[in-house]
Amino acid sequence: MMTSPAPDPIGLDELDRRIVLATQDGLPLVPRPYAAVAEQLGCSEQAVRERLAQMLESGRIRRIGAVPNHYAIGYTANGMSVWNIDDAMIDAVGERVGALDFVTHCYRRPRHLPDWPYNLFAMVHAASREAALVRVEEIALLLEREFRGACKGRDVLFSAGILKKTGLRIAG
Template structure:
């Protein structure tokens, strides 16, 4: 995918995160010497083209008190994964939910959902809720608990030159 120099400048301005001010896009637009509506239109166009997927907060769950974090993995019937994945992703305690290809025979799971809680017991309760939601489409599951937080970063452009 090719981007022009203006899109590159926008991505470079956003890749470190939005400024923590009341109007972050206004500040970025000012920094780039462009009208805010032009900035927003460019961001929307890049999203529509698939250059960027989203702009979102990446909280540190440990600092928020959510010290039990588990990636739940599910083996769900392929013909129901889109419908059920959307339902799992809409749960208030699921922060990431996505489909991935299986790696048979060792890894039969095709649906992943990150669940956060104050304790492993709480995460297990939420996992049970997901299990009930998946119902008869569920063929197997597991959970992988986080032991530390990794630095989260989004898109980073390489420097030209």
């Protein structure tokens, strides 16, 4: 008796799975990366693009984006600015701070009182600690100007090194 393979728990069919495996370490650094992936997999570039779009739409993959090594491009002062923002204003503040061109990550996190009052995190990269602190001060001035009274405190935590530069991996 023949049996079917067990369905993939996240709903990837065989081509989707092969596309994820072929791209999870990054796209080829060529003028047409999707065409290169398609050639490797023996399918069309259009199929690769359509499948990736479907996986994004369905939430099976979250994003396609560049993951730079900030140290390699000269940004060695990586400061996670943390902010104690009034809960009633945090969504608006987070949207505004996250839209700044020098903020690469901005997200809400729960407070852990009494030791950790911060509920908004915004990552700033710069060539020096001084330059990073200038950026954080720019955020503070923006908050005071546009969201007077929303910020009750802040701090900056500087990275000592790169801890992770990859996403979730699936086994081949």
